[in-house]
Amino acid sequence: MKTYDAIIVGSGACGGWAAMELTKKGMDVLMLEAGAHVDPSKDFHHRFLYELDYRGQGAPGLVRRYSGSERNYKIMIDDVENPYTTSPETTYRWGRSRCLGGRTLHWARATDRMADYEFKAASRDGYGMDWAVSYADMKPYYDRIESFVGVSGAYENLPQFPDGVFLPAMPLNCAETIFTAASRSLGWPSTHRRLSQLTRPHNGRPACHYCGNCVNGCDVGAMFNPIAVTLPPALATGKLEIRTDSVVARVRMGKENRAQGVTYIERATKTAVDVDATWVILAASTLENTRLLLLSEKGGLANSSGLLGHYMMDQVGGGGVTGILPKLKGGPARLDDGKQAGITIPNFQNIDAKTQRKEFIRGYVMNATGGQTEFPQFAANVPGYGSEWKKEIKSRYVAQARVWNAGAEMLARKENLVELDPEVKDAWGIPVLRIHFTHGDNDYKLIEDFQQRAEELFRKAGGEVMPGPVSPAGFPGGPGAPDSRPPASGTRGGEPSALSAMEAPRRRRPLGGSIHESGTARMSVDPREGVLNSYCQTHDIPNLYVFGGNAFPSTGDKHPTLTMMALAARGCDHLLAKTK
């Protein structure tokens, strides 16, 4: 049997980056992807809702089976084939994809650097554990990734929101301009959302054409995803072999405490196949990585610390305000949602002694946008009917406005964990994860504070609050988004309306998530305190690396993908140094 230099399990943001780094350095790499091959030129098209049988909602059977919409369900996961279970108190919903490229095919593209106030938060406020890396360790990797993938953004010189290597920022629409003015008049920082979305041609890829279809798969590769950005150069080396429809079941151990390879099951034939490699990299998404470690040895592989599976986190979602900006009412139609962007208001609390709050620790990032959207979700909430009602809908349609929570830091707690379900198996007979996940008091207080600030911003902008969905189309929880669900569940996907969200903390209704799961194999300096070292190499098994959000000892308040990729890039450098 051929022994590859490296096996990479998963083809998402981290797996794709690792494949590119390692093959460019001459390694023979086998990439195993559980999902199907995706071809943007065939699979991604601009389609209006009226061109779809179910106007985006999906056929009744498909809606139950997939978490996506009628446009993008094929790049989501089949929940029937891939179940997971939860403890009775858990309301968490695990958003997943299984296809070449993974979740980056429909991600929100937010590309933010974490700062030392996040990496070293425990030293500042005493909660949890510091990361085993600092911003200085991460900066070269942030630089490398941003330079390659292309990130649009504006330079702000904010210590809590470090600048990167940016392409020109995307222009602001009218609602975003008004919210920027409102934010600054409140003394809050504000900037363009930083997105892996090209504002000019970059590394052979065209600029964004502002169609607004990002969450349905970019047809030209103007937003970052592995199939457009990292896998083509990796394949061009001739050193990368990709096997899709290959469901990895476990890591196989060999002699001298080294991983020998993995066993995968062919999706269609259900045949088990063994493949060997000198190095094994798990990059199958955070919780899937941990599931594989749990599957690979009784008690969990690389689990001498006993902490594998523990400290599961996801940035806290939910809350927000929706309504209209009267300044924009009755204006002309404009392309407002074509970039699927908005403004970012970085966290400005608990970043130093001066901004410290007594009520809670850590913070959150706010986003705001507005204007025309594909579908006026508010319409049925406007009283009346007839021609006057139609005119009112059109008048408000261009004046829509939203402030939403981009992700609040969730505190790590050991009792939030994943384990193998003793009974339930997936379509290939592999035990599934059982998730135990609840929010703590600080999480609720953060969302309570966010809600107050969001309303303050909205009022300052002159907005009129209306009940209705908070997240705009294309964003988590919004219509057409991967995690969209009919409202009323009170958890993610059915995110609470502005009014219900305001009541939520008092009633302690379940909070939402952000599809930013992390933890469960945290990094540590001391092997007794974590599963991975600062290079995402397992403490216990020297040729086994885990790339994803697993290493995070805390969530921070930034979108995590860039940091996951930077950790993967740093891990690849470490691995390559070991091969010399």
Place this chain on the structure above:
Amino acid sequence: MDLTRRRWLRLTAYALALPGASDFFTAWLKAAGPHDQHYAPPDPGLLKDYVPKFFDAADFAALEAFTAILIPTDDTPGAREAKCAHFIDFLLSSATGFDTRSQDQWRAAMKALRETGFHAADAKGRDEIVAAMARPERERGATHPAYFVYRLVKQQNAFAFYTSRAGMIEALDYRGNSFNVTFPACDHPEHRTV
């Protein structure tokens, strides 16, 4: 953004290197021209010859009339042109085996609507019935036994209309889902202050 010849050539070279480039670039070039509604493809006619399957003829005719009162044809198309009643019937008939709750809800709604006399009423009478049904929406304390019917039809009718070409493009002039060379920045100085 001014597109110089050199820039066009460079963009062309980049785009042509991609799979599906010719389709994409053809559409993109069209988008560089003056904006009109032609970028939105015509209605594919999914409901053109649709025969109602869920509602009987009388209920369907009543539903179609009701949706047209809520979203009438005026200077832009209304629910009738958008075939909103057809779409609602399509959704409900597709729900067989998956969502009997919604189907039961709509059967109950049509029964309640019939009991208001809507089915048998003339146009003026129907307008009066809808006005009475809708009153609780605006008047605190007002009630009507068929208010839930009004809300149910309004909600689904709004979705059916504004996701149709008639509603999305002709009534609202939606600009997205298109190929654009640049993103239009806010050009209103008055928006820069609050």
